[in-house]
């Protein structure tokens with residue numbers, strides 16, 4: 001974590017280098033660095049060439065219309081994402097596995113492209129029968145079961161935008177997201193399986209939709225058998241009943257390239273989650289192209305992205321990227337440690353996965369459990385590994401390379417964001433010399449730079465702020481219903497340049513090394529949480545007067561949430577209260593945001609203008625020398641806090 005305005009130090013001096021293995025390179029889709037020059041020379045032409053590999057009902061008239069900060073791509077073009085992910089593969093791949101699904105209890109199911117097409121069409125017809133139409137929004141709140149991608153593709157087919165809400169979010173979070181976009185329907189399941197137990201979803205949906213006037217229908221998939229007595233007549237429908245008698249085909253809507261495909265809520269620097277809007281033609285071009293080149297997809301690959309579809313990684317690299325490429329995409333319902341820590345490796349062995357894309361937080365957890373878990377399994381089917389979501393420390397990279405990849409498989413460290421829609425900084429495995437811990441170079445057609453506070457590029461070897469200087473097809477188009485926030489958040493810091501919120505440095509060879517967020521966003525286990533969201537959840541509790549949340553370095557999760565809390569005068573700050581506050585955050589936002597640590601304090605360090613100085617709290621929590629305190633209103637607060645904190649840590 002680095003602080004805006006602070007000098008960003010070069011963190012690592014990593015000297016290890018890994019050339020693309022000769023046999024990998026010999027077969028690689030891209031084995032020549034010339035693609036960078038082609039794309040650099042004319043990025044629009046490059047993206048247009050890639051978009052041309054998709055199926056369009058009507059070609060575009062113009063590649064890009066850039067009225068900063070608003071971009072439109074492939075203007076006038078008409079296409080349908082579900083057509084591109086399904087119909088166009090049917091002639092050659094009707095019986096090829098599209099989704100290989102493994103449930104946590106060990107049940108499994110394979111959908112061929114033919115199967116998936118049929119069920120998506122039936123469900124699309126089912127949604128239409130409930131009155132869902134082109135231009136509507138549909139919320140999806142589901143476990144990792146095949147009906148989740150089916151629901152997304154069905155929405156895409158009829159032109160309704162989906163908003164997938166991660167199944168770990170609370171009823172209140174779901175409610176707020178539904179209300180923000182005025183969704184017409186929710187698609188859910190009775191529950192899902194996690195660590196051997198079932199968890200409820202339909203009951204949570206019921207709680208949420210009690211306060212969502214826009215919702216007309218709730219569709220529920222039966223997975224755990226726990227919602228049979230929760231069905232409200234008129235509003236609720238079982239998925240299996242709804243699709244049963246539907247026709248097996250459904251004409252895909254002709255969507256404009258700039259029609260919204262989905263929105264996905266993510267944390268920003270203020271408390272209110274923002275609905276990141278992605279459109280049809282540009283998004284698909286980005287997801288398609290990066291999946292094809294970064295993962296070097298081949299016809300026979302068995303590709304597994306371990307992310308939950310509730311996050312953007314699952315959208316782009318479990319569903320839209322692989323399916324638009326006609327690939328086989330593996331999907332797993334549960335956790336990596338159930339029934340034991342070798343579950344991922346068992347899945348790779350069982351389905352002979354060739355590519356595995358996961359998060360550094362998972363790799364660090366596996367490292368801690370020891371090599372004996374992967375050693376139990378035959379992982380020789382693997383040929384390529386990937387990581388995403390947070391910086392990967394070189395030691396974790398080396399462990400992954402050695403113990404999972406057997407020293408044979410390139411590791412692609414991919415940097416991107418919910419807002420970017422697809423990977424922007426990444427190796428190309430058949431071209432790039434890898435350095436553990438570096439995401440290496442911008443993808444062809446992407447212009448990234450590290451700049452100082454004034455927007456001036458810093459030299460090689462220097463740290464600064466990561467910006468993207470040219471528009472790209474899969475960039476977010478706006479924040480749903482709030483274009484001002486879109487402008488303010490991403491485009492106000494530097495004119496006409498996209499500000500990522502991340503710090504980075506480049507090395508002497510121009511490789512990018514990501515340094516974490518520079519704003520008030522915490523990256524917990526590769527998921528973004530805003531400090532403000534946690535703080536407003538805490539302050540919502542009647543015992544709390546004031547709260548400051550920070551990200552504290554954590555060995556496995558990357559960062560963990562720690563909260564400094566001031567209670568109201570009459571309240572006793574007990575352990576029981578701390579436990580209650582953690583529970584309160586879970587209820588308001590979801591377990592993902594639950595603080596690991598609550599620290600009670602009489603006062604919080606503030607500037608004279610009353611801003612909480614989270615930077616100093618981070619120093620205290622991480623046991624560092626406290627940084628510059630000259631702007632503190634009351635310098636004594638820090639010493640008191642330090643002493644108190646040291647006492648509780650003992």
Ligand code: PRX
Pocket residue numbers: 266312313387388389390391392413414415416417418419439500501502514515516517523526527528
């Ligand atoms: O800080 C960066 C970090 O994750 C943030 C984006 O989070 P989110 O929108 O939830 O998307 C996660 C999956 C794309 C970024 O601003 N991040 C993501 N990938 C990397 C990373 N940090 C370093 N290295 C990465 N490979």
